[in-house]
Amino acid sequence: MSPSLILYIPMTLLVGGLVVTICGTINRRLAYPVFWVFLAGSTIAALLGLQQVLRFGTLRYELGGWAPPIGIEYVLDPLSAFMAALITCVAVLVMIYAKKSAGDELPGRDTSFYGMSALLLAGLLGIVVTGDLFNLYVFLEIASLAAYALLATGEKRAPLAAFRYVLLGTVSASFYLIGIGLLYSRTGTLNMADMAAQMGGITSFRSVQLAAVFLVTAMGIKMALFPLHLWLPDAYTYAPSTVTGLIAPLMTKVGAYAMIRLLLFVLGPAFIRDDLGATAWIAWVSAAGILAGSIMAIAQKDLKRMLAYSSVSQVAYIGLGIGLGNVFGFIGAVLHILNHALMKACLFLVAGIIRYKHGAISIPQFAGLGRRMPLTMAAFTIAALSMVGLPPAAGFFSKWYLVLGGIESRQWIFVAVILVSSLLNAVYFFNVLEKIYLTRKDDGQEDQAGWDEAPVSMLIPTLILAVGILAAGLANAVIVEGILRKALPPGI
Amino acid sequence: MSEAFLGYYAYAATVLLLLLGLFGMLMKRNLVKKLIAMNILQTAVILFYIIISTKWGSTIPILEHAAHGQEHAINPEHFANPLPHALMLTAIVVSVATTGVSLALLILIKRRFGTLEENEILERSSS
Numbered sequence: 243m244s245p246s247l248i249l250y251i252p253m254t255l256l257v258g259g260l261v262v263t264i265c266g267t268i269n270r271r272l273a274y275p276v277f278w279v280f281l282a283g284s285t286i287a288a289l290l291g292l293q294q295v296l297r298f299g300t301l302r303y304e305l306g307g308w309a310p311p312i313g314i315e316y317v318l319d320p321l322s323a324f325m326a327a328l329i330t331c332v333a334v335l336v337m338i339y340a341k342k343s344a345g346d347e348l349p350g351r352d353t354s355f356y357g358m359s360a361l362l363l364a365g366l367l368g369i370v371v372t373g374d375l376f377n378l379y380v381f382l383e384i385a386s387l388a389a390y391a392l393l394a395t396g397e398k399r400a401p402l403a404a405f406r407y408v409l410l411g412t413v414s415a416s417f418y419l420i421g422i423g424l425l426y427s428r429t430g431t432l433n434m435a436d437m438a439a440q441m442g443g444i445t446s447f448r449s450v451q452l453a454a455v456f457l458v459t460a461m462g463i464k465m466a467l468f469p470l471h472l473w474l475p476d477a478y479t480y481a482p483s484t485v486t487g488l489i490a491p492l493m494t495k496v497g498a499y500a501m502i503r504l505l506l507f508v509l510g511p512a513f514i515r516d517d518l519g520a521t522a523w524i525a526w527v528s529a530a531g532i533l534a535g536s537i538m539a540i541a542q543k544d545l546k547r548m549l550a551y552s553s554v555s556q557v558a559y560i561g562l563g564i565g566l567g568n569v570f571g572f573i574g575a576v577l578h579i580l581n582h583a584l585m586k587a588c589l590f591l592v593a594g595i596i597r598y599k600h601g602a603i604s605i606p607q608f609a610g611l612g613r614r615m616p617l618t619m620a621a622f623t624i625a626a627l628s629m630v631g632l633p634p635a636a637g638f639f640s641k642w643y644l645v646l647g648g649i650e651s652r653q654w655i656f657v658a659v660i661l662v663s664s665l666l667n668a669v670y671f672f673n674v675l676e677k678i679y680l681t682r683k684d685d686g687q688e689d690q691a692g693w694d695e696a697p698v699s700m701l702i703p704t705l706i707l708a709v710g711i712l713a714a715g716l717a718n719a720v721i722v723e724g725i726l727r728k729a730l731p732p733g734i
Numbered sequence: 735m736s737e738a739f740l741g742y743y744a745y746a747a748t749v750l751l752l753l754l755g756l757f758g759m760l761m762k763r764n765l766v767k768k769l770i771a772m773n774i775l776q777t778a779v780i781l782f783y784i785i786i787s788t789k790w791g792s793t794i795p796i797l798e799h800a801a802h803g804q805e806h807a808i809n810p811e812h813f814a815n816p817l818p819h820a821l822m823l824t825a826i827v828v829s830v831a832t833t834g835v836s837l838a839l840l841i842l843i844k845r846r847f848g849t850l851e852e853n854e855i856l857e858r859s860s861s
Contacts, residue, residue, distance in 0.1 A: 376821055383828045390835050394842065399859050401842040402852075408836050409759050412772050416779045419825065420752075423779075423818070427786040 245303040247291055248316040248371055251326050252381070254283040255364035259357050259388075266353025274341060277356040281337060284367065285330040288323075295323040296724065302373070310373070311433040317373035321576065321729035325370040325499050328580055332491050332587050333363050335703040340484045342699050343594050347482040348395055355392070359488060362388035366496045375422045375432045375508070378500065379415065382464070385496070386411045389489055396481040403476035410473045414463035421456035424449045434508050445513045454518055457504050465497030467524075467561045468531025471554045475538075478550035483594030486546065490553060491587040495579045498560045502575065505564060506731040515567040525565025529659045531558030536666035540673075543604050545593050548670060549586065552629065555663065556582045559644060562656060566647040569734055573726050574643030577718065581628065581636040584714060588625040588707035592618055595696040595704065605674055612679035614694040617701060619678050621708035626671040628711045631664045636715040643722075744785045751778035765843065765850045769836050776829040780822045787818035795819075 258280025266273030295301060300319040304310065318326070337359070344355050365385025372378050390411070394404035426432055428450055429440045444450050459470070466474040474494075478486050505514050505521075515521045535555025542548035556578070563575025595618050596611065597603055612619045628635030641660055648656040695701060714721065751774055758771025795816035840850060847855045 376824075380824060380828070383831070387831055387835055390839070394839055399855075401839045401846065402855055402859075405765060405836060405839045405843065408832065408839065409768060409772055412832055413756070413759070413775065415828075416752075416775050419779045420782060423783055423786060426818075 245301045245318075247287055247294065248301055248303045248318045249305075250287040251284055251291060251318075251330075251371055252364050252368035254280050254287065255360045255367065256384075258283075259360035259364060262360055263353060263357035266357065270350075270353055273353040273356045277337070277360060280360060281330070281333060281363070284363070285334055288326040288330040288367070291318050292323040292327045294318075295320055296728070311431040311436040314377050315373040315433060315435075316371050317435070318371055319729065320725055321499075321502070322370045324576070324725050324729065325496070325579070326367055328583055329363065329366050329370065329492055329496070332583050333359075333488065335706055336484070336488045336491075336587060336591070339487065339591055339594070339700050339703040342697050343484045343598055344482070346598055347484060351395065355395070355484075358388045358392050361385075362392065362488070363492075366492055369496050369500055373434050375425070375434060375437065379418055379422070382418070382500070383415060385493070386415070389493055392485045392489065393477045393481045395485065398480055399476065400480035403473075403480050407473040407477050410463055410470075414460045417456045417463075418460035421453045421460060424453035424456070428453075434503070438508050438510060441508070441510050441513055445517050451518060454505075454509055454514065454520060457509075458501070458520060458524065461497055461501035461504060462561075463497075465494045465501060465560070466554055466557050468527065468534055468554055468558055471531070471535075471557075474554060475547060475550040478553070479544060479547045483546070483590060483597055487587060487590040487594055490549070490590050491583040494553065494557050495560075495583050498557065498564075498575070498579055501561075502564055502572075502731075506572065506734065511567055511731060511734045521565045521567040523565070525562055525567075525653070525656060528558040528561030528565055529656055531555065532562065532659055532663045533666070536663050536670070540666065540670045542670075543606065545596070545603060545605055545608075545674070546590070548605070548674075549589050549593060552667070552670070553582075553586060555667075556586070556629070559640070559660075562660075563640075563644055563647065566644070566651055566653070566656070567734070568647050568650050569730060570643050570647035570650055572647075572730060572734060573722055574640050574647055576726055576729065577643060577722065578640035580721070581640045581711070581714060584707055584711050585625045585628050585637060588621055588704060588711065589629075591700070591704045591707065592622040592625070595700055598700065599694065599696060605677055608674065608677040609681040611677075615696060618696050618704060621704045622678070623675060624708040624711055626675060628715070630668045630671055634712060634715045636711045636718065639715055639718040744781075748778050748782045748785065751775070751781065754778075763852050765840055765852060769833070769840065772836070773829065773833060776825070776832075780825060780829075783818040783822050783825070787815040789814065 258277065262273055262277045265276045295318050300317060303316045305314040305316065344352050348355050362385055365381045365388060368381030369378055369385065372381060390404050390408050393407060394401045422432065425437060428444050428447060429437055431437055462470045478490055532555050535551050535558060539548050539551035539555065542551060559578050560575045563571045563578060624635060628637035631638045631641045641664065645657050645660055755771045755775025755778060758774065759768050762768050762771060792812060792814045795813040843855065844850055847858050849855060
């Protein structure tokens, strides 16, 4: 298999964004099938890429035949192959679901929805496979611009929330550029591998240390790491639920991936952890974020807003894993990227189903749903229990690795934070589960309403995600040993 | 003193623009002013890249301007580094796209709420 396979992972959808929009303008009914052609192409390329990388090791592709460090290089190593497969698989499931819900929430605008989704996914996949720092910036902006447009399609205050996200996203992108500019002026290269090779000799320079600060802040905004999460709750709450279902599982996770890539692979653990002590800061900030996000989530009445604050808390788990700076911390962080993508996709899809069937978004309105939509609510329950961290659901295992990491570096406070936050998660999820299963409707007539399940095309992806959560939990040893152990950054 | 000043004043200007942009985005209540502040921030980044590409006594990186007029005198020391300029062309394109998206959002906000003052929007959307 030639390494040009890597190119097809992001580029298929990048071309797709254009073709879908053109086809959709000619005939609106074309947009959805054409979108699927391109999404299927990218998904096949990503899955093939994962299989090739696991068999033969890292693949590299030189764009236009220019050898790095002069040319741009695309690299598919175990970590990026894992991320690419995750992004495309979640996107496939959400897009099956999108047919009905986007038709309902965005009537007459589905062409632009599919075009923008293609661009968003192309950007995210590009961030994951690129081996060039400036190329990462370009893909970051492609993904962000598509996300701004998608988030702004919602009701009420959605455009204002999207505008605030534009402002913070631009600060993030500018800080990222300043960071790599400082590194470039010291090393003369923008290639990640080349930069990593030169890092050993230049870590004592102030400008390199300043660059690390800028890069951490930039990626902290992108992954919504507390206290840089302020754009997230409003943006997720007011966006259409299809859009939230697509963006919430993927956007912040790719930010987390970029943080891992920059800190542990490019700058290197020796510099970040031992010289600079930056990981300790990230760990403390993340620990605060885990607790603050959970507490804010408890206070919410609106389900989507509650899930948004829970995202802030869950992303901070990933930050904590990065901050621990040891092998278990890294495994916990990357495993949590997978688990949280599955769980949040499942939860937001259920939120979308409830809105689609009953128009209800506020938790007190959920009474009696357990009897009327048993399958949807079963999926919700599995995802909620996974968020709390009950085995064999996937959420337990990433927390388990984080706890192991905390014990290994003798940071007992972080172990305590993980345990306490599991309790807090239980508080807000059991609050919802109690409403769904135990509370009866006041008027009493709902009991005769009987079976009132979601449409099949919305139900199936949700159930697949719920099964996926259990499968990822049961197969966690396979994932950790087969993929994540191979993806460890050198020198950790 | 003067050499230190000549070596660093451009960086000081960058930091000033950066802080000006951040200040505007945080403190201004009008959304258009926030957008302008965002553009100032992006300009600071562009200026920063142009500064790191320059060096004393160098000329623009086009072959005809080589220091001694020789057609093939390609000595990198005589030229400013062209790569940051090329990167900033991309960054300018991105900043144009961001500004376009933001302006579209502002039009949407203006139509929906009839104002671009942030506190008035929050008042109207909560009532």
